[in-house]
Amino acid sequence: xxxxxxxxxxxxxxxxxxxxxxxxxxxxxxxxxxxxxxxxxxxxxxxxxxxxxxxxxxxxxxxxxxxxxxxxxxxxxxxxxxxxxxxxxxxxxxxxxxxxxxxxxxxxxxxxxxxxxxxxxxxxxxxxxxxxxxxxxxxxxxxxxxxxxxxxxxxxxxxxxxxxxxxxxxxxxxxxxxxxxxxxxxxxxxxxxxxxxxxxxxxxxxxxxx
Amino acid sequence: xxxxxxxxxxxxxxxxxxxxxxxxxxxxxxxxxxxxxxxxxxxxxxxxxxxxxxxxxxxxxxxxxxxxxxxxxxxxxxxxxxxxxxxxxxxxxxxxxxxxxxxxxxxxxxxxxxxxxxxxxxxxxxxxxxxxxxxxxxxxxxxxxxxxxxxxxxxxxxxxxxxxxxxxxxxxxxxxxxxxxxxxxxxxxxxxxxxxxxxxxxxxxxxxxx
Numbered sequence: 001x002x003x004x005x006x007x008x009x010x011x012x013x014x015x016x017x018x019x020x021x022x023x024x025x026x027x028x029x030x031x032x033x034x035x036x037x038x039x040x041x042x043x044x045x046x047x048x049x050x051x052x053x054x055x056x057x058x059x060x061x062x063x064x065x066x067x068x069x070x071x072x073x074x075x076x077x078x079x080x081x082x083x084x085x086x087x088x089x090x091x092x093x094x095x096x097x098x099x100x101x102x103x104x105x106x107x108x109x110x111x112x113x114x115x116x117x118x119x120x121x122x123x124x125x126x127x128x129x130x131x132x133x134x135x136x137x138x139x140x141x142x143x144x145x146x147x148x149x150x151x152x153x154x155x156x157x158x159x160x161x162x163x164x165x166x167x168x169x170x171x172x173x174x175x176x177x178x179x180x181x182x183x184x185x186x187x188x189x190x191x192x193x194x195x196x197x198x199x200x201x202x203x204x205x206x207x208x209x210x
Numbered sequence: 211x212x213x214x215x216x217x218x219x220x221x222x223x224x225x226x227x228x229x230x231x232x233x234x235x236x237x238x239x240x241x242x243x244x245x246x247x248x249x250x251x252x253x254x255x256x257x258x259x260x261x262x263x264x265x266x267x268x269x270x271x272x273x274x275x276x277x278x279x280x281x282x283x284x285x286x287x288x289x290x291x292x293x294x295x296x297x298x299x300x301x302x303x304x305x306x307x308x309x310x311x312x313x314x315x316x317x318x319x320x321x322x323x324x325x326x327x328x329x330x331x332x333x334x335x336x337x338x339x340x341x342x343x344x345x346x347x348x349x350x351x352x353x354x355x356x357x358x359x360x361x362x363x364x365x366x367x368x369x370x371x372x373x374x375x376x377x378x379x380x381x382x383x384x385x386x387x388x389x390x391x392x393x394x395x396x397x398x399x400x401x402x403x404x405x406x407x408x409x410x411x412x413x414x415x416x417x418x419x420x
Contacts, residue, residue: 001315039318042287042326047257050288076284077252078260104387105211108249116252139349146383173356177314 002029003179009034014062030061047079054080058087068206075109077116085120094206095123097163100151101131107150114158125163125205127155128198132165135190142167163201166194212239213389219244224272240271257289264290268297278416285319287326295330304416305333307373310361311341317360324368335373335415337365338408342375345400352377373411376404 007019009030018028032043032053063069069091071084096117100110110127117124129151135142145168155162169191175182186192217229219240228238242253242263273279279301281294306327310320320337327334339361345352355378365372379401385392396402 040321040325042322042329044287044292044326044329046261046289046292051256074284074286077254079256079289082254082256103383111250112252115250116254119252119254134344134355136346136349136351137353138351139346141346141348143347143380145344145378145380147387168355170353170355173313177357 001176001179002027004029005033005039007034012062015060016062018061018063028063028066030057050079051083054083055087058084058091075113077113081113081116082120085122093122095125097125097128097202098160099128099130100154102129102144102146102148102150104147104150107154110151111154111158114154114160124160125202126161127151128163129165131168134168137170161201163198164194166191166198211386211389212237214239215243215249217244222272225270226272228271228273238273238276240267260289261293264293265297268301285323287323291323291326292330295332303332305335307335307338307412308370309338309340310364312339312354312356312358312360314357314360317364320361321364321368324364324370334368334370335412336371337361338373339375341378344378347380371411373408374404376401376408 002021004019004021009019010017016030018030019034021027021029033039036043069088071088073080073084096113098110098113098117100106114124116122129149131146132151133142133144133148151165152162167190169189171186171189172182172191174180175185182189183192183196212231214229214231219229220227226240228240229244231237231239243249246253279298281298283290283294306323308320308323308327310316324334326332339359341356342361343352343354343358361375362372377400379399381396381399382392382401384390385395392399393402393406
């Protein structure tokens, strides 16, 4: 998605050097993908090994000064999530952003993730509904391929902020496939205002206007 | 999806009694969801506990005579997958059916799952591409919301059978949301011929015509 598949991680005195997406080093990345010999290698690791690496990603990477550290986790409430919360607790994280799709099975997963956040004392920044409706590029009619409103309903019931719906958008998918900068290339697409509004709300929470 | 949310698992002399979807007991289910007190409970378990339960699901459930045992795993190649392959190896399983969506990130995951199957000696029954194109119900034009053909290409490159593409279909989503029998209710929908053909190919592999 960020056009960084073939990049390598190097060592420096203060630890692993993350992979930089651009010359300006505006985005630094770390992923187990960069540590594999071949991109098709399966990471057949049980929990303890995964937990150790997650801990290392927090402590042994020379992140430098960051505005935001974003951890993209798999769905669920297992090893990866426990390890991430444990590793970041000393840094007083802003919280968890929960992303669901509209279907009941997905909302159910996120409901259990809310319980996980409560149990572990992690604040929930908000809920986002992804894949929320589709505007046909031929006739401009909007259909809900999946159901609709599950994310918003869950946010209301659980008393956490609902940050918005991101529609299915072929231009967004295309950008991610080709590693293009969606925000620069498609400011008039269907998903743009949704993503931009969600980002603005999170920025506002991070540095509230005085 | 199968309208079984509120059902309970009972004990009998030969182990746990699975949950039956219908009176005829044509489908038996077992899931950790049936063992939770509340449906919103998060299962905050590390690997070893999950592995032990997966083993129990294979050994301690009174499955009776089954035509097929289908294990629906999360994506990836971690604890759940190792535990499932280990638990079922004595029963000489038919193999793994790999499901991808068309995007490169999803195909990449499945490519690593192919490596996992090779490493663990598990046969690959075939690859299916899900969410493959969308026929607008208003104008009947087909668009590829995501890219297209990633599943077929991967099957070709890795020499495993490609079993077909399942399009995005609001009628299928609706059936799954409401726990309806899609095959009975919507035989004329877009996804029906795809699903039916995939099922037929797998049945043919399981009991080849003499």
